[in-house]
Amino acid sequence: MTLENCLxxxxxxxxxxxxxxxxxxxxxTRLRDDLxxxxxxxxxxxxxxxxxxxISIAEADFDGILTVGDIARRLVEKC
Amino acid sequence: MLTRGRExxxxxxxxxxxxxxxxxxxxxxxxxxxxxxxxxxxxxxxAIAAIREHGASLCGTPVASGHxxxxxxxxxxxxxxxxxxxxxxxxxxYQANNGIFALLAGEDDIIVIDRAAHASLIAGARASGxxxxxxxxxxxxxxxxVLERAGHYRKIFVVTESVFSTEGAIAPLPEILxxxxxxxxxxxxxxxxxxxxxxxxxxGVLEHFAITxxxxxxxxxLGKALAGMGGVVxxxxxxxxxxxxxxxxxxxxxxxxxxxxxxxxGALDVIExxxxxxxxxxxxxxxxxxxxxxxxxxxxEAPINVVACGDAETAVRLTAALYRNGxxxxxxxxxxxxxxxxxxxxxAGAGLAEAAAQQAAACLRTCIQACF
Numbered sequence: 001m002t003l004e005n006c007l008x009x010x011x012x013x014x015x016x017x018x019x020x021x022x023x024x025x026x027x028x029t030r031l032r033d034d035l036x037x038x039x040x041x042x043x044x045x046x047x048x049x050x051x052x053x054x055i056s057i058a059e060a061d062f063d064g065i066l067t068v069g070d071i072a073r074r075l076v077e078k079c
Numbered sequence: 080m081l082t083r084g085r086e087x088x089x090x091x092x093x094x095x096x097x098x099x100x101x102x103x104x105x106x107x108x109x110x111x112x113x114x115x116x117x118x119x120x121x122x123x124x125x126a127i128a129a130i131r132e133h134g135a136s137l138c139g140t141p142v143a144s145g146h147x148x149x150x151x152x153x154x155x156x157x158x159x160x161x162x163x164x165x166x167x168x169x170x171x172x173y174q175a176n177n178g179i180f181a182l183l184a185g186e187d188d189i190i191v192i193d194r195a196a197h198a199s200l201i202a203g204a205r206a207s208g209x210x211x212x213x214x215x216x217x218x219x220x221x222x223x224x225v226l227e228r229a230g231h232y233r234k235i236f237v238v239t240e241s242v243f244s245t246e247g248a249i250a251p252l253p254e255i256l257x258x259x260x261x262x263x264x265x266x267x268x269x270x271x272x273x274x275x276x277x278x279x280x281x282x283g284v285l286e287h288f289a290i291t292x293x294x295x296x297x298x299x300x301l302g303k304a305l306a307g308m309g310g311v312v313x314x315x316x317x318x319x320x321x322x323x324x325x326x327x328x329x330x331x332x333x334x335x336x337x338x339x340x341x342x343x344x345g346a347l348d349v350i351e352x353x354x355x356x357x358x359x360x361x362x363x364x365x366x367x368x369x370x371x372x373x374x375x376x377x378x379x380e381a382p383i384n385v386v387a388c389g390d391a392e393t394a395v396r397l398t399a400a401l402y403r404n405g406x407x408x409x410x411x412x413x414x415x416x417x418x419x420x421x422x423x424x425x426x427a428g429a430g431l432a433e434a435a436a437q438q439a440a441a442c443l444r445t446c447i448q449a450c451f
Contacts (some may be wrong), residue, residue: 019215036420043212
């Protein structure tokens with residue numbers, strides 16, 4: 001899986017969680033500051049990503065991430 | 080977070096969480112006194128009578144000295160009021176929501192929970208050890224998708240509130256129950272802002288949607304429209320029996336006090352006798368305030384008005400302006416709501432005079448114009 005492909009799928013999952021298909025998101029978009037994603041919404045996103053990538057994600061897997069791109073990079077490492 | 084909160088309070092010159100007020104000089108749109116029962120003579124007298132007859136406190140947990148015949152009779156009355164088999168009192172609804180999952184769910188189970196559910200439900204679900212899967216707020220489409228992926232869990236719980244009080248939206252409970260049936264899931268609904276408010280008789284969300292034979296777990300606060308203190312968990316008798324003897328939040332806490340029970344007794348008397356008139360006034364005041372908010376009102380269906388403020392500073396500034404004009408309101412900022420979706424909540428209870436509701440509406444028009 002390429003980083004670009006992974007990023008695209010992460011953005012798709014975020015749009016599902018935010019219920020906003022037209023949201024402008026790229027790799028630099030900050031999860032908390034730009035998208036107002038809190039810890040509970042982060043859990044919802046993790047579940048969406050588990051289904052999208054058919055993997056298991058622990059809450060600790062996303063420790064320290066700040067941007068959408070950080071998630072994609074973490075997932076590429078994991079998959 | 081605390082520092083940011085202090086900055087906002089300092090700039091507004093007003094701390095909405097430390098409001099000192101003389102109730103006689105203010106119009107209260109901040110409390111959850113939906114029907115005005117907290118001030119009703121009959122309700123106060125019922126609390127006093129309960130103290131006289133049963134004492135100020137039972138000074139024990141329900142399984143020790145707190146399981147009185149008086150409490151049992153009242154629990155049966157409340158269960159019948161909600162059209163459920165059995166009910167249990169908890170010291171608070173927070174404790175009820177926080178405690179039930181530890182007993183009902185475990186690590187082989189999944190709790191699918193509305194993303195906007197109350198903190199007590201989230202904390203309780205998280206503490207159970209079950210898999211937690213939030214679904215998009217009030218989205219049946221997303222809930223269905225999450226449930227389709229949950230088939231391999233031993234038990235599936237679907238958790239929501241009836242009324243989301245920071246927006247006034249009512250959950251689509253009949254459709255949620257239909258999904259629960261399809262996926263063999265157990266519904267859990269917190270009706271804290273529905274009991275005493277929704278339904279033709281004020282019996283809550285189940286009456287509102289004409290739901291009979293509710294198969295899940297029902298919780299509610301007794302400290303909102305019912306004007307008392309404590310919480311209730313209700314549902315099937317066999318589930319309540321299990322909770323009664325095993326739920327730590329219940330068996331290790333002092334039982335609900337006689338005055339709290341007496342208040343509930345008095346409140347149910349008034350609701351059963353007068354709800355059509357009280358409810359009509361509540362919805363009338365809701366419309367008066369809604370008109371004043373115009374486009375700034377979030378579109379909830381419940382008798383709650385919510386002003387969409389965006390950032391926390393605007394929410395606190397509007398609350399301060401209202402306070403200076405004799406109106407009490409409640410701002411909700413992060414973490415209660417997302418940081419970009421701060422609101423001010425207004426509940427114009429049936430206990431207000433018509434003139435007070437009109438005065439509040441006029442004041443809201445002025446303050447909203449000044450703050451946005």
